[in-house]
Amino acid sequence: MGRHSCCYKQKLRKGLWSPEEDEKLLRHITKYGHGCWSSVPKQAGLQRCGKSCRLRWINYLRPDLKRGTFSLQEENLIIELHSVLGNRWSQIAAQLPGRTDNEIKNLWNSCLKKKLRQRGIDPNTHKPLSEVENREDSNPPTDSQDKASGVSSELNLLKVDNSKPEAALLEQRSSSIATRGYGMEVEGSSSSKTINSNNNNNSNSNLMSPTPNKDFFLDRFMISHQENSTGCQPSDVVGYLAPQQLNYPSNARLSINPTQPLWFSQSSKTLDMNSEFSSNAVSSVLSSVTSSLLPSPMPYKPSIPFHSDNPSIPSFTLSGSRFWDAGASTNSSNSSSGSSSSAELQSNSSFFENSIFPWGLADCSTSDKGAQIHIIESEPEDIKWPEYLQNPFLMAAALQNQTPQPLYNEIKSETHFITETSSAMWAHSQQQQEHLQAPDIQRLPATFGHI
DNA sequence: AAGATGGGCAACCGCGCGATT
DNA sequence: GAATCGCGCGGTTGCCCATCT
Known part of the structure; x- marks a missing residue:
């Protein structure tokens, strides 16, 4: 090779x-x-x-990176996606705008696994530890089973008599995910009936194991609400919301076509799993994802914070808290509140819809025109550049609507100020670093330290 | 105060895959 | 068809820091 x-x-x-x-x-x-x-x-x-x-x-x-602690929603989403996707960090990351697979992987290994274990959940199988232990006692894993993730093992179990086992499992999981996240009844749902029908045809004892009940799922969802003894720091106390609790903007309507998969990945490649998974299953997951992420009042720090004196000028260039202007970052919604309401921010959910990174990160050749989340109003094309400049979210959406590779030249005029201010900010950053004392900063990362 | 320990994170490594030659 | 190239992914390592003893 x-x-x-x-x-x-x-x-x-x-x-x-x-x-x-x-x-x-x-x-x-x-x-x-x-x-x-x-x-x-x-x-x-x-x-x-x-x-x-x-x-x-x-x-x-990458300018579009979001740094800082993971929100509860993000953590929960990672857990749920991991239960479906396993260690496919890039695919998980594709569902968390501004997060990298490496970041998520690190979070999982250092924090989320621990949290799950503390809650009595096996992080590999996402099943109760007791159940996993019992299974291991009665059925010692083979080498291949050892190597396979828990999810993979479950998938294999379902392969017994199902031509599309992953699809079946995903449908099972995603139905549970989509349902339990919103406090809907799991038992008696069509999905659970489907699961049962599948199981009935399967003599494998593992498939006949008791399906975790609603309380179990709800319990899992509330993990992040528990006192954080692991040192991980949830950045807010939001948790999952029922749809009716979600604060949808009045001018933004989600049009979700249930017959088609619902992808809004950062990379169109990463979640192009139609050949691998059931589109219905994943669309269920992602409708959960959409609901849990999109409607949150400005859940993301802007990629381009703004100058404290002139909100129309991004005050900083590099993403990440290391270069974050404290004033701008600590209240990202405020920074954009001048002419852009939070509803506007939310309405431009096409940020997710367009599966493109302008930076050439993603496979940009296949912007999914068929993406089934449609923000009916406030199309990015209708937004003026001055509005972009005042609204980082719009900026991101706008940039992502550009043609990928040549785009960089196109946006150069908009971003050249970035490089121009870059040097000053480096100096500023370093100057800040020099003046940082122990009480000012808990920890300085390798190069700069989070500011 | 000094060493030990553990956690978090950035970066590296090795591999697989698709495209190209 | 084989060799090579380039990219992306997941696993792992090693550094830095905070906390503990």
């Missing part, structure tokens, strides 16, 4: 990125796009391999 030529090259820097390197890479990509990653380090004047540059960009420098 092809091995990265860069892996054999010597004298390439490794390890943590310096601010200078970050700036070089940022400037280069902002100016020219990344194009071929292998040529990026050379063009940008970096002693790094292209792979490293790509990783740095994706995980750290």
Whole structure:
């Protein structure tokens, strides 16, 4: 198989990125796009391999990254998606705008697994630990079972007599997910009947194991409401909301076609699982996802915060709290409240609908025109650039509507100020870092520290 | 105060896949 | 069809920091 030529090259820097390197890479990509990653380090004047540059960009420098602690909604969503997708972090990340797979993976390994275990839930199988232990006692896993994730194991179980086992399982899971999240009855639902009918044809004892009841699911959903003994820090106390509790904007209507899959992934590739999973199943999951994320009052920090003096000018360039203007970041909704109401922000949910990253991250060739979430009004095309500038959410949506690769040149005029202010902000950032004392900051990450 | 320990996170590594030659 | 290239993904490592002893 092809091995990265860069892996054999010597004298390439490794390890943590310096601010200078970050700036070089940022400037280069902002100016020219990344194009071929292998040529990026050379063009940008970096002693790094292209792979490293790509990783740095994706995980750290991308302007659309949202940093900071995960919200409860995000945590719950990750748990639920993991129950369906397993360790497919990229696909999970695709459902959490502004989050990277690496970030989610780290969160899972360091925090969420622990939380689940504390709640008596096996993080691999998403089943009660007691059930898992009993199963292991009575049926020691084989090597292959050891290697497979719990989800995979469940999928295998369903393969016994179902031509599309993943679909069946996903339908089972997603129905539960979509249902339990909103306090609807699980028992007696059509989905549970489907599950039962499947199970009835299956002699595998595992399939006949008691389906976790509603309380179990609800309990799981409330995990994040529990006192946080793991040190993880939920950033709010929202939890899952019933649809009627959700604060939909008056001018935004979700039109969800139940006959088609509901994708609004960041990367159109990542969740293109029609060949792999049941579209109905995933659409159920994602309708849960949509409901849990979209309607939340401005759940995301803006990718481009704004200058405290002039709200029309982004005050900062790099995403992430490391460069976050404290005033702008601490109240992201306020920063955009000048002419854009939260309803407007929410109405532009096409941010999710357009499965494109303008930065060339995603497979941009297949913007899913068939995406079944339609924001009827406030189409991005109708939004003026001044509005974008005052509304980071609109900006993101607008940028994502652009043509992928050439886009970078197109948006250059809008983003050149980024590079122009970049140097100043680096200096500012470093200056801040120098002045940071222990009481000011809990921990300084490798290069800068969260500000 | 100093060392040990554990957690969180950024980055690296190895592999697989698709495209290209 | 084989070799190579480039990209993306998931697993793992290692560093830094906070807390504990």
